[in-house]
Amino acid sequence: MSGLLGDSHAIALLLFAGFLSNEVWRALGLVVGGGIDEGSEFLVWVRAVAAAILAGVIAQILISPPGALATVPDIVRYGAAAVGFGVYLAMRKSVFAGVIAGEIVVLAGKWWMG
Template sequence: MTELVQVFGPNWPFLALLLLGFVPNEIWRVAAALLVRRIDEHSKFFVLVRLISTSLVAAVVAKLLLQPPPALALIPVWGRAGALGLAVLVFFIAGRSMLWAICSGVVVTIVAAAGFSA
């Protein structure tokens, strides 16, 4: 390790992080950006991929609602279900705005947690 400090100076971990973390990742990002031009997002394959990914997200949300981790289990099921319901409602009312949906769900979750613990 002293050899690395002598050759690259005291900031050698940042250089290693740049070379081993950023550069290999960036190569794939550039390749994907170049290849994506030829992809038809309405093809049957990508419609299937979108359906599968949406169903997996729905399954994770259902699992969080019905079998929450310990920290989320402190909030009653009506609070979690209310947060989810309001978030879905706000999502459609606010013009499919994910930001407003998430914010409303978080607010209801915090209110339910505060009301239950009080």
């Protein structure tokens, strides 16, 4: 039982440091960003920068994959990206559907190609 009580301090610290500190910024963003026009030039620029960063990260992962993804053949990684993008477009720009489709292709390709 003492081990469980000892862990409560670590759990409380994780909740405070991880959850509560982020909630303050999320609430502040909601208050400050609530009145911003979504079509403003600034937000269009922010979305463009976010998309460019995401494209760079995806390209980096495809070209120099980290960890276990490095064992997946190149053709499977590139195919998964293509299939994921195709499903994203086909499903009315559903990021969730595109990611799931890409993951399925990676897992199936890794299983099939060994």
